[in-house]
Amino acid sequence: MGVATADAVVIGAGVIGSAVAHALAVSGRSVIVVERNGAPGQGSTSASSAIIRFNYSTFAGVATAWEAHHDWLNWADVLEAPDADRTAGRGTLATFVRTGSLCLDCPTHDPGKVLALFDQVGVPYEIWDAATIRARVPAIDPARYYPPKPVDSEAFWADPEGELGGYHTPDAGFVDDPGLAAQNLAAAARRRGASFRFHTTLTAITTSGGRVSGVDVVCGGVAEHLSAPVVVNVAGPASGRVNALAGVGEDFAVSTRPMRAEVNTVPAPSGYNGPEPGPLVADLDLGTYFRGTLGGELLVGGAEPACDPLHWLDDPDVYEPGPTAELYTAQLYRAARRLPDLTVPNRPVGIGAVYDVADDWIPIYDRTALPGFYVAIGTSGNQFKNAPLAGRYLAAIVDSCESGRDHDTTPVRFALPHSGHEVDLSAFSRRRSLHAGSSFTVMG
Numbered sequence: 531m532g533v534a535t536a537d538a539v540v541i542g543a544g545v546i547g548s549a550v551a552h553a554l555a556v557s558g559r560s561v562i563v564v565e566r567n568g569a570p571g572q573g574s575t576s577a578s579s580a581i582i583r584f585n586y587s588t589f590a591g592v593a594t595a596w597e598a599h600h601d602w603l604n605w606a607d608v609l610e611a612p613d614a615d616r617t618a619g620r621g622t623l624a625t626f627v628r629t630g631s632l633c634l635d636c637p638t639h640d641p642g643k644v645l646a647l648f649d650q651v652g653v654p655y656e657i658w659d660a661a662t663i664r665a666r667v668p669a670i671d672p673a674r675y676y677p678p679k680p681v682d683s684e685a686f687w688a689d690p691e692g693e694l695g696g697y698h699t700p701d702a703g704f705v706d707d708p709g710l711a712a713q714n715l716a717a718a719a720r721r722r723g724a725s726f727r728f729h730t731t732l733t734a735i736t737t738s739g740g741r742v743s744g745v746d747v748v749c750g751g752v753a754e755h756l757s758a759p760v761v762v763n764v765a766g767p768a769s770g771r772v773n774a775l776a777g778v779g780e781d782f783a784v785s786t787r788p789m790r791a792e793v794n795t796v797p798a799p800s801g802y803n804g805p806e807p808g809p810l811v812a813d814l815d816l817g818t819y820f821r822g823t824l825g826g827e828l829l830v831g832g833a834e835p836a837c838d839p840l841h842w843l844d845d846p847d848v849y850e851p852g853p854t855a856e857l858y859t860a861q862l863y864r865a866a867r868r869l870p871d872l873t874v875p876n877r878p879v880g881i882g883a884v885y886d887v888a889d890d891w892i893p894i895y896d897r898t899a900l901p902g903f904y905v906a907i908g909t910s911g912n913q914f915k916n917a918p919l920a921g922r923y924l925a926a927i928v929d930s931c932e933s934g935r936d937h938d939t940t941p942v943r944f945a946l947p948h949s950g951h952e953v954d955l956s957a958f959s960r961r962r963s964l965h966a967g968s969s970f971t972v973m974g
């Protein structure tokens with residue numbers, strides 16, 4: 531068996547694994563990334579709606595999303611991109627598209643709490659009543675339907691009860707190509723000396739003297755040992771399996787579980803897009819979300835309404851990758867109630883993909899009980915936007931723990947350069963009490 535040595539091994543080259551690799555390399559470590567696919571960003575990342583919004587249920591969530599949004603605005607600088615990349619035009623660096631975001635009122639999503647967090651963090655917003663919604667986005671019918679109902683029930687077609695408003699955050703938007711964002715981070719990590727092993731699958735995590743000592747991998751039938759004092763699990767929906775290989779999980783108060791989700795694509799209705807894509811809309815009143823695309827389409831996803839079953843998976847690699855009649859109908863019919871001019875084509879178009887869901891839909895960025903073994907997992911369908919910062923959070927936790935700090939008892943605090951706030955990273959601890967104020971949906 532061949533042997534290679536590094537200061538750190540990262541399992542997974544999704545957008546967060548690539549960000550972790552970049553941040554660890556920037557901190558001066560030699561890094562090897564192990565990825566079973568042939569390129570970065572081909573797991574959950576490539577399926578991401580890549581929505582950049584700021585509404586979360588915790589201070590740490592809002593502060594992280596607001597800070598990370600500045601990274602997307604300054605993407606070339608975050609990557610330390612060469613001049614050729616900066617001037618190459620669309621398709622070389624992922625691009626943030628500012629559209630604004632409208633979060634519609636819903637009794638289970640207390641706007642008062644979110645807006646108080648926006649005030650605390652400094653996120654600009656406006657309150658829109660139904661008349662303002664109609665004036666600003668004529669395609670939207672601001673009727674109130676709460677609670678969400680199964681689309682095959684008669685109740686779904688009942689008349690609305692009054693109207694609703696919402697809050698608008700003008701700085702929200704989306705990243706045009708999430709897979710490209712992962713490739714950009716991987717290229718940045720490589721410029722800092724990291725190496726990526728593609729078509730390479732993790733088979734074992736090795737220990738010595740009570741701490742991690744590296745990983746065993748296989749590539750094209752050839753086994754290799756990668757010796758490293760630090761190993762980071764960023765395996766996305768396969769995170770539970772990787773934790774099992776490391777023998778950790780006993781002291782996790784928060785567990786993760788793979789869940790299939792679907793995003794459907796339809797032509798955007800008239801009155802939704804202007805010259806630029808319309809605002810992204812979080813519609814917990816009906817149980818859906820949607821956003822525009824640069825090509826004049828609408829991406830429609832689900833927001834886990836309590837009336838619908840969740841699609842938990844026993845095996846994160848065994849799922850339907852195309853659209854299903856069940857979710858296509860549910861998501862599109864809900865969107866069509868909100869956007870009366872939306873036409874729902876007979877032939878479903880979309881993708882099925884997998885979320886790595888934490889019990890309270892808040893990620894786990896943490897050390898573990900096995901010294902040297904770290905996790906960036908449980909990203910719950912809502913952490914693409916935070917990837918660049920998640921990488922730096924992990925590097926800070928690794929640096930502190932490897933210097934002797936016990937992050938469990940003396941949590942690392944991370945200073946956010948743009949907002950000036952500080953985030954106590956125990957908010958993302960594996961041992962936290964489940965956050966009762968979470969939406970327990972993709973909204974986090």
Ligand SMILES: Cc1cc2nc3c(=O)[nH]c(=O)nc-3n(C[C@H](O)[C@H](O)[C@H](O)COP(=O)(O)OP(=O)(O)OC[C@H]3O[C@@H](n4cnc5c(N)ncnc54)[C@H](O)[C@@H]3O)c2cc1C
Pocket residue numbers: 541542543544545546547548564565566567571572573574575576577578579580581582730731732733764765766767768791792793883884885906909910911912913914915916
């Ligand atoms: C349909 C969908 C829509 C989403 N929409 C949004 C959104 O609008 N906004 C937002 O912020 N977030 C969104 N997300 C969430 C976001 O995309 C994820 O949080 C993020 O992409 C996770 O990145 P990752 O690097 O942790 O995981 P992944 O991208 O899944 O990468 C994990 C990698 O690990 C590799 N791997 C696993 N096991 C092994 C092994 N044994 N050996 C080697 N390699 C291994 C996999 O091949 C994979 O490439 C969405 C997710 C989905 C699925």
